Amino acid sequence: MSVHAPELGGRTLYEWFEGSVRRHPDRPALEVRGEAVTYGQLHREVVSLADRLLREHGAPPRRLALLAARSRVAFTGYLAALRLGATVTPLNPAYPADRNRMVCELAGVDLVVVDESGAAQRDAELDALVPTVVRLTEADITDTGAVEADLPPYAVSPDDVAYVLFTSGSTGRPKGVPVRHRNLSPYIAHNIERYRVEPGCRMSHTFDLTFDPSVFDLFVTWGGGATLVAPQRNELLTPVDYLVNHGITHWFSVPSVVSVSAELGNLPTGLVNTLRHSVFIGEQLTARQAAAWHAVAPDAVIENVYGPTELTVACTEYRLPADPADWPGTSNDTVPIGPVYDFLDRVVLDEDGRPAQEGELCVRGSQRFDGYLDPGDNAGRFLAFDGERAEPYDGDGPLTPAHYYRTGDRVRVEQGEWVHLGRLDNQVKVRGYRVELGEVEAAMRKHPDVSQAVVIAHRRGDDTELVGFHTGSPVESTAFLLWLRKKIPVHMVPRRYVHLDALPLNANGKADRGRLRELLTAPDLV
DSSP: OOOOGGGSOOOOHHHHHHHHHHHOTTSEEEEETTEEEEHHHHHHHHHHHHHHHHHHHSSOOSEEEEEOOSSHHHHHHHHHHHHTTOEEEEEOTTSOHHHHHHHHHHHTOOEEEEOTTTGGGOOHHHHHHSSEEEEOOGGGOOOOSOOGGGSOOOOOOTTSEEEEEEEOOTTSSOEEEEEEHHHHHHHHHHHHHHTTOOTTOEEOOOSOTTSTTHHIIIIIHHHHTOEEEEOOGGGGGSHHHHHHHHTOSEEEEOTHHHHHHHHTTOOOSSOOOSOOEEEEOSSOOBHHHHHHHHHHOTTSEEEEEEOOGGGSSOOEEEEOOSSGGGOOOOTTSBOOOOOBOTTEEEEEEOTTSOBOSEEEEEEEETTSOOOOSSGGGOTTTEEEEOSSOEEEOOSOSOOOTTSEEEEEEEEEEETTEEEEEEEGGGEEEETTEEEEHHHHHHHHHTSTTEEEEEEEEEEETTEEEEEEEEEESOOOHHHHHHHHHTTSOGGGSOSEEEEOSSOOBOTTSSBOHHHHHHHTTSTTTO
């Protein structure tokens, strides 16, 4: 039975953690670099760090940024910020320093916590931009004896903003997405119940803190009293070793981890015996990827979930049947994304804004955020729907809970299941024909020698041509073209093909289409 929003209450992120501190103080909450930390110990270290940050800043910070990753500093710093009532803005040490400084400025950050991975980015420019910058090592995360009475009373409301994440903006300026505690509480409660997260469960951590599925990693884990097992980044290149060596029971990642590991020969079978749940998010999960992962962990349930940051991590879910013979076939050979959570409202609209079996997915409800940090970014991203036809929100007038968020994703019902067809902005016109790039990619993946495929629309003079990038074994271009012409209409067949040993990935583990476009300007590809 699923949890419905009215039953969930209004817990804050910190209260989800604190509840497990009270119930399970001697249970392990965190493992980093082989060292286990109990809930009681972690809580004491959080209070001690919060006390230090309070003293160094001189007052509770309003917005705290974490220039840290996969460290005791990062996890303890996140919780200390929440205990002080601050809004958290994660920064990725792997991102350019200029971008991180821009995010600090846009978010109005007044305190930055830096760990060893982010230390190289601390410079005079950052110190001048942010009132307080605190650099910490792992040795600084200790129980200093500080107690709750040393801190200001905890007075955070579910209506307060828990974190602000930044997504890429079309203008080159990142867009801030503020998410409130009340948006998160139903998501956390639903997933704790669905995946039976409780003491004894050992949860993966594959996502950087700047990517919102990390909220599942941290707070579904800590809300359920389970253990977060943080790998170092190189461990994710050999996920089976990580699963086996750490006894992982719950895995959550982007599908690309499966493809990249398979291409490196790092998906041995017959070794994994502790895994119960495998959940994938962030991009389409192909049937081939699901089959490869099922071979690794045949006893684990595989789920495909979907959702943009603006709808709080995920808002749909689909569980594959235990027997692969019962897995549904889809038009693009991807796993269905499943229905929208039953405590959220959804509508699928065609190009005219009318309900349809295929079109743009739009969602509202308890997990929908209240609008971008810059209200100017709201225009065109929401709509009002009267049951017959939608009216886009133009930025004038109030943005209310009645407005739906436009995901920008095309979905369709196939054999009773919702299937993700691709981004609306991945639909292009070639010689007057409308072409959905995801459909071309799905056709390319059906070639027996192809593992992954991404198609880019490339402008050459007055003409738009399609270029197909693929991994797997090399395929002679003319032979590939002729093979595809038997699968899809001729106007959809790419003119050029580029074989890569591996697709370039962005920091979130998704295929980096921007980098592929840059490759098209290389002299040997022009």
